[in-house]
């Protein structure tokens with residue numbers, strides 16, 4: 001079926017109102033979880049084939065989060081879909097006011113490749129939880145994961161309700177010719193622009209989950225050992241191919257040397273060459289990205305690592321020091337296991353440098369001094385982040401996840417995901433037994449006087 005036919009079929013199905021029943025939604029979410037659980041071995045094999053992601057990391061960063069979101073929606077959907085009474089207003093006495101959550105309709109979810117299951121399925125299941133139909137277009141770069149999602153979902157669900165369309169630019173462009181009720185996109189800033197423009201032609205609302213260069217501040221007085229451990233884990237997870245990975249470190253001059261030493265020790269002990277590394281260290285997604293990263297590693301500034309292995313498509317955990325803001329490595333989002341460290345002596349200047357750039361998706365602060373922590377959190381605009389940790393804010397579904405400015409618009413996870421795919425319809429519900437005459441013709445001075453007194 002072509003894209004147009006599929007969208008029409010989904011719209012027709014949506015118009016039967018079947019998806020609006022919370023019990024139906026809960027049933028479909030449970031079914032999705034059961035299908036994923038039954039196919040876990042195949043999901044693990046596919047992602048390993050695509051870019052060497054281990055079962056451990058797949059469970060930790062993809063499947064466990066998907067299951068957690070499903071369980072939460074199963075519990076909360078009945079309550080979140082209920083109408084909600086809100087206080088009335090003087091102009092409408094007597095009456096009831098309430099908000100009716102309603103699904104937006106037929107939605108399109110476009111996924112990115114770096115967490116192929118997580119970034120495709122969490123937005124998709126949020127849309128289902130909110131009562132929409134979904135067309136999911138996963139990234140084509142990891143071909144096996146795209147294929148396995150298509151197999152599992154397209155066999156398990158009717159295409160009128162939830163369907164995977166595989167493909168790249170051509171297929172996505174064809175889909176975007178249609179008028180969706182919502183487009184949810186995860187990916188790069190340039191493609192985000194294209195999606196936004198295409199959606200605008202139909203006045204389709206969008207959520208854009210984009211990227212950016214996320215800074216990590218390390219200030220004197222913080223626990224350097226803990227900082228190094230948490231930064232290294234967050235940076236080298238998924239071989240740095242994480243949208244909220246610490247892109248670069250801004251370290252206060254007096255703790256630069258201890259931080260570099262602690263980071264190096266962390267790499268040497270935890271990422272030592274051997275079987276564990278071979279089995280668990282993720283590959284760079286393709287040769288193009290490998291070469292892009294390799295070209296950014298200036299050997300003169302490598303503090304540790306920097307080995308590029310073309311046979312296994314890996315880059316060893318790499319620390320760069322003596323970097324400045326004009327270096328090529330500081331131009332674009334790195335999206336790889338390369339961590340530039342820049343020392344600063346004036347916090348205002350460092351904040352100023354971050355603010356000269358596009359608003360990042362994440363920002364992390366390692367510090368003890370609450371005044372300086374608050375200063376950074378207040379002065380730098382970014383999507384979300386953590387104090388004395390990295391990445392882990394994403395694992396709390398009570399924290400909406402999304403960017404600001406160039407790093408995106410809108411958010412999801414937990415209730416925010418439900419809201420992203422819901423329209424909140426406002427209703428004023430009035431009885432007919434009473435009629436206040438004030439607003440009706442003929443207008444009269446006494447009426448105006450009374451209105452003025454009421455709304456003074």
Ligand code: NAD
Pocket residue numbers: 110111112113114115119137138139140167168169172173186187188189191192194208209210211212242243244333335361403408
């Ligand atoms: P990408 O923008 O290249 O691709 C994303 C999706 O868009 C894919 O499904 C792809 O098929 C489709 N696409 C590509 N070009 C298109 C075009 N011209 N027209 C229509 N569709 C097109 O991004 P990517 O390489 O998959 O992901 C990496 C980027 O995504 C990084 O910048 C990263 O920061 C960002 N990202 C953001 C988040 C987040 O949650 N904010 C999560 C992961 C990745």
